[in-house]
Amino acid sequence: MxxxxxxxxxxxxxxxxxxxxxxxxxxxxxxxxxxxxxxxxxxxxxxxxxxxxxxxxxxxxxxxxxxxxxxxxxxxxxxxxxxxxxxxxxxxxxxxxxxxxxxxxxxxxxxxxxxxxxxxxxxxxxxxxxxxxxxxxxxxxxxxxxxxxxxxxxxxxxxxxxxxxxxxxxxxxxxxxxxxxxxxxxxxxxxxxxxxxxxxxxxxxxxxxxxxxxxxxxxxxxxxxxxxxxxxxxxxxxxxxxxxxxxxxxxxxxxxxxxxxxxxxxxxxxxxxxxxxxxNMITINGQKMGKSLGNFITLNEFFTGSHPTLKQAYSPMTIRFFVLQAHYRGTLDFSNDALLAAEKGMTKLYAAAALLPKLKAGDHSDENINEWIQRCYDAMNDDFNTPKLIAELFDASRMINSIHDGKMTATKADLDLLTNSFNTFFFNILGMKEELAQNNQSEYTDQLMSLILEIRKDAKANKNWTIADMIRDKLNDAGIVLKDTKEGTTYELN
RNA sequence: GGUCUUGUGGCCGAGUGGCUAGGCAACGGUCUGCAAAACCGUCUACAGCGGUUCGAAUCCGCUCGAGACCUCCA
Structure with missing residues (x-):
């Protein structure tokens, strides 16, 4: 198109x-x-x-x-x-x-x-x-x-x-x-x-x-x-x-x-x-936002979580994603549950984006990527229907994960198309950007992590589950999530 | 009170008159040393009451609920 x-x-x-x-x-x-x-x-x-x-x-x-x-x-x-x-x-x-x-x-x-x-x-x-x-x-x-x-x-x-x-x-x-x-x-x-x-x-x-x-x-x-x-x-x-x-x-x-x-x-x-x-307007827990109602929350309070109504801090991208997950002409109600759900969904899309460069091409494609791209444009052309577009991105995320797991294949040409379009829609058009945590992956972090993962790999090889699990749990506490796959272990910073 | 908008499954949220969006949560399965992640499956809703239609969440009317505006605030 x-x-x-x-x-x-x-x-x-x-x-x-x-x-x-x-x-x-x-x-x-x-x-x-x-x-x-x-x-x-x-x-x-x-x-x-x-x-x-x-x-x-x-x-x-x-x-x-x-x-x-x-x-x-x-x-x-x-x-x-x-x-x-x-x-x-x-x-x-x-x-x-x-x-x-x-x-x-x-x-x-x-x-x-x-x-x-x-x-x-x-x-x-x-x-x-x-x-x-x-x-x-x-x-x-x-x-x-x-x-x-x-x-x-x-x-x-x-x-x-x-x-x-x-x-x-x-x-x-x-x-x-x-x-x-x-x-x-x-x-x-x-x-x-x-x-x-x-x-x-x-x-x-x-x-x-x-x-x-x-x-x-x-x-x-x-x-x-x-x-x-x-x-x-x-x-x-x-x-x-x-x-x-x-x-x-x-x-x-x-x-x-x-x-x-x-x-x-x-x-x-x-x-x-x-x-x-x-x-359309926003509400907070079903109520309009107003200083007299005690639910007047500034953006900084959202980013830091420093308001009694908020259960936690919500990153700027979570707020952005949340806003885009509803159509602009509908009212939008902010609640902790809804924000939490948006945050999780958003994380899923970031993970899919990170997987794209690692996908291996096959000899045929199980899905028609061009049709998927068309659906994305159709959504946007229909009065900027971002919730629909985001639903399509979740579909793509399922495709990406399946290709990564070897349960689906796509040709090199289709992978390029998928990568290009996913990134365009998610980052350029929806305007999502990598948040700080992801950018923190410096070379030092990578080297330290590969050392730690090497040690854990040894422990696992020796069936020393205590050490292996301790590494995983302690890293998790520090905000580093390990993902065990067939190809080995990867990590994500939260 | 008036004008306008809106009411979808546990939560959020798309939607065309007939073809079960999607996410989160929950539950089952595959994978895994266990877990997480991922994948597969289950949960089939449309405020209420009428009407139009072969057929309505989708059109019309009424009722109820929610929101916006109705100041020389911006």
Whole structure:
């Protein structure tokens, strides 16, 4: 199967149409991908891992089938308002005061932390990672354009988008399915609403109250941009007025993405996004994750196991594999049992990968490798069905083990094909990487181990089971697992 | 309350209107000095109640459960 075939077969579930559609990029061989990135005022947690891994997979697969992809993932580092106690106060500004640090210092601290966690999860860095604070001019420009077109109004120094007018001209709610009248009926009256003509209107620019530290001079007031405008401004700047894929979590569907549709439609005169993709949410033991529920777990806590909910530490690759073992549009529940099962399964696939170079070719093949490869591509082309792909990899693992045990054979050509494809799907596309333990197998370790295995072999030859078992058990305690096979003993580091 | 999504075997998790995904766990077998690993086999589920159909886990309706969103938080 070549790239052209796969490009033609790829189907993506489009939130706009609520069905799978053939993916046809606007420009041949080029794809523009925009994903809503993190708001940097806290440690990265599971809620960050899911979209990051999901769209990393999309990024990787699109590249694999031959597209040149520009992947833009923003960093939101301005304009965060808290909803609880300190109403109207910028989230970053609040933290800054509490900790006596510059707002940008806080943002930088958490950006670094986010990057470290994403690197650990083997999430590729995007092509461009623009910061909202670095695009204030572009955002103001976008607000001006919307004002000029007559779809926004100024009220007490703030600028609001006129949703009712938009609804009349273009129809509101295409993405989320919201009906404007129902929205208005359901909106409670809240402080500050009197500035708006209509409760469904949203801010494009907010006048800063005195406690705001992050503020910029604008034609309307000294203030800061509304939340939704940053994505519209930055996606337009880097991907153009129309681009292929916009992704994010389902929690962003409304109002954030719906508002983006409004803004870009007015500012650019056309709908800008062709395919909207939304990953589903995560839960922990069936509950949503929240600080108040006591199940808020950061990624570092997962990696180290330092949270009361966790029975053990889970490596970054275990988390990644676990995320990929569920389809991105389904909810994903984290539990110790499920993570443990994923970890074991993942280990099995690593073991199969390690076996591949050791396989001996036969004169015929018992399985059709090309058909297997086809099934792998079919899975990916079906809206990135990674659980299906992983099931195929487990099938391959069974083949690999059987060939290794001499219970099956494959020709040299098929072995090369199998090796190449297994590695491509497991490492390059799913983005699994060897974890530290495996990389620790230095030459010294190898020499020491071969000495120890030699001693045990002697002991076994002399039927000295006490010594042989002691070596095996003590090594096991140290995290080194011995595997006795007909060809001799091998070892794995855990 | 409203909008949307979702409910699959002990656990996780794919799925096409008819052809028993896969993983983990459990149990049996082969192999092994024993064990682990590996391989083979067993465990045949689709929230509940109706309806459409020759046939539904898959389509429709209702009920129950879960989740997301419904603020100028991002």
């Amino acid at each position: 070549n790239n052209t075939d796969n490009q033609a077969k790829l189907e993506i579930f489009n939130t706009l149409s609520k069905k799978k559609e053939h993916f046809v990029p606007m420009h041949p061989n080029l794809v523009g991908l925009y994903v809503c990135g993190p708001t940097v005022y806290g440690e990265p947690h599971l809620g960050h891992a899911r979209p990051a891994v999901t769209f990393d997979l999309v990024f990787r697969y699109l590249q694999h089938i031959g597209y040149k992809v520009r992947y833009v993932r923003n960093i939101t580092d301005v304009g965060h308002l808290e909803n609880d106690a300190d109403e109207g106060e910028d989230k970053i500004a609040k933290k800054a005061r509490l900790e006596q640090l510059e707002p940008m210092e806080i943002a930088q601290f958490y950006i670094d932390s986010y990057h470290r966690a994403m690197d650990a999860l083997n999430v590729k860095r995007p092509s461009i990672e623009p910061r909202a604070s670095g695009h204030i001019i572009e955002q103001m420009d976008m607000v001006k354009r919307i004002l000029d077109k007559g779809f926004a109004y100024i009220s007490n120094g703030s600028v609001y988008f006129d949703v009712a007018k938009f609804d009349k001209e273009y129809g509101y709610g295409k993405l989320s399915g919201r009906v404007l009248d129902e929205l208005i009926a359901n909106t409670r009256s809240l402080d500050g609403q009197e500035e708006k003509h209509n409760p469904a209107d949203f801010a494009l620019w907010k006048k800063a109250s005195p406690e705001h530290i992050m503020r910029w001079e604008s034609p309307w007031s000294n203030g800061f941009p509304g939340w939704h405008i940053e994505c519209t401004a930055m996606s337009t700047k880097y991907l153009g007025e129309q681009f292929d894929i916009h992704g994010g979590g389902m929690d962003l569907l409304f109002p954030h993405h719906e508002s983006e549709v409004c803004q870009s439609t007015v500012a650019n005169g056309k709908e800008s996004v062709k395919y909207w993709m939304h990953n």
